[in-house]
Structure formats: structure tokens, C-alpha cells
Amino acid sequence: MIPTMSVDADVSEIADALSLEGVVVVTGLLDETRRDAVRSELAPHMAKSQVLDQDDPGDFFPSKTRRLSALVTHSDSIGELILDPHTQELCDRILLPNGEYGHQLHITVALEVGPGARQQILHRDHESFSFFPDPKPNIVLAAMWAITDFRADNGATLVVPGSHTWQKERKPEESEIYPAEMPAGSVMFWLGGTLHGAGANVSNEWRYGIALGYSVGWVRQEENIYLDVPPERAAELSPALRKAIGYTTYRALGFSVRQNVGLA
Ligand SMILES: O=C(O)CCC(=O)C(=O)O
Numbered sequence: 001m002i003p004t005m006s007v008d009a010d011v012s013e014i015a016d017a018l019s020l021e022g023v024v025v026v027t028g029l030l031d032e033t034r035r036d037a038v039r040s041e042l043a044p045h046m047a048k049s050q051v052l053d054q055d056d057p058g059d060f061f062p063s064k065t066r067r068l069s070a071l072v073t074h075s076d077s078i079g080e081l082i083l084d085p086h087t088q089e090l091c092d093r094i095l096l097p098n099g100e101y102g103h104q105l106h107i108t109v110a111l112e113v114g115p116g117a118r119q120q121i122l123h124r125d126h127e128s129f130s131f132f133p134d135p136k137p138n139i140v141l142a143a144m145w146a147i148t149d150f151r152a153d154n155g156a157t158l159v160v161p162g163s164h165t166w167q168k169e170r171k172p173e174e175s176e177i178y179p180a181e182m183p184a185g186s187v188m189f190w191l192g193g194t195l196h197g198a199g200a201n202v203s204n205e206w207r208y209g210i211a212l213g214y215s216v217g218w219v220r221q222e223e224n225i226y227l228d229v230p231p232e233r234a235a236e237l238s239p240a241l242r243k244a245i246g247y248t249t250y251r252a253l254g255f256s257v258r259q260n261v262g263l264a
């Protein structure tokens, strides 16, 4: 089962469920006005995303899906999601023990799963950190913001609770895989070690989610944020958001002539 809690739940309970199961859904985090704002800001860029009709079963991304990254460049309201207090609190609790000088934004992607899309390959988001034996320490935490409802039939993310503690070789039984069904405005949080992937969409609607990943401040970010959010764009952001996306230092790491990246 995927633990589900409301936004009013105590954040320590949310963090405990996330640590225990590797996944938690929190409902009621984003109202319709704010969902519409972020979606409409991204729409012209999302429209340029190429939708493949022909599926390659080995491809990480199934056909009939739309994807867009560099969300900080494309949207002003995404900052509010990135800095969401629940998310930041969960990152503090789960990532700071493995990187006490701070965490950072790791990746931003809008993900639309269209009718007829197959299931995505189940994976762990921290696979790139292959240096660490499995189960790896918590280096990555991810959040999926449901912009539309997520249902089993429209491609809700499939998750294997508990799989963050598994050895790499263990494969999930069908009965261990759950769809993260949640109403629009909810957020699913999961750990870098939790097996998951977009579900198949057998409905006739598109499922729209925004995935925001976070990592400990001493690893390379998955998205090349310094290229995708260049200094000119970074200068337009609030200091808190600029810092959150990685324009900051982690002890000696990441210094810059640009005033340790306050950008003066
Ligand atoms: O779209 C989804 O539900 C999950 C996507 C995902 O896990 C990924 O692209 O890494």
C-alpha cells in the first residue's frame, strides 16, 4: 500500500511514512488556480515536445508521452513548487543527514502520458550513483505533482513500496506494484531507491505530472541546471530560489567569481 496523508498531517508523520515505505502521497498541496498557472506557462514549450507514435520497448521513455525539462526557465510559478515548505522539510529530514551543508534541485520535468502509452520500465532515480552498493544511502528525493488526477487507468505512477531497502537483484511480484492514485493537487514523494515508473495509459485522457527531484548538495545534478537556467535567467529569480536550484556553494564546492553566486 502507498501511505496517503492530507496536507494537514504532521510533517514528521509524513517523513516517517516516506522513510519506512519509500513513498508517500500528500493530498491538497496545490489548488486549481495554481495548477492552471503552471500548466499554462509551460504549455507553449510543452507543445514543442515531440510525441513519438512508434514505441521502442527498450526506450526508457514510452511513445505517446510528452516531456519538458528546464522548467525554471520556462515558468515563473514553478518556483513556488520547488520551494514548497513540505518538500523542503522532507528534504531537510531525509537528505541533510547525508549532506549536512545543504540539498539542491536535481531535476525538473513535466511529464504527460497519453492514451495508449505503455508502462515505463520500473527504475530507481538514483541509479547514476553506482559507486554506492545497494541499498544506497538517501541521495535523492523526488516529488510528483499531480496536475491532473492520477488514476490506475490513465498512467498513474507505479510504485513498489519498501523497495528502497531491497538488494538490486530482487524483482517485484505483480502484487507488490501499486499505482499512485491521487487527485489533482496531490504530491507523491519517493526516495531515490524506490522502484517506480509511469503506468500504462488505457484511458482516453492525458495524465499530467510535474516531477521535481532533489539531491544532496555534493553530487552532480541530473539536469545541467547551469546551462538550462543560465545566469541571465538566474538573476531574475528570488535569492531563495536561485540558491535552491544550485547557485550556491556546498563548503568548497561550486564557488564562482559571481560572488559565490549571488550573481553580482
Ligand atoms: O511519469 C511518471 O509517472 C514517472 C516518470 C519517471 O519516473 C521518470 O521519468 O524518471
Ligand SMILES: [Fe+2]
Pocket: 123, 124, 125, 196, 197
Ligand atoms: Fe523516475
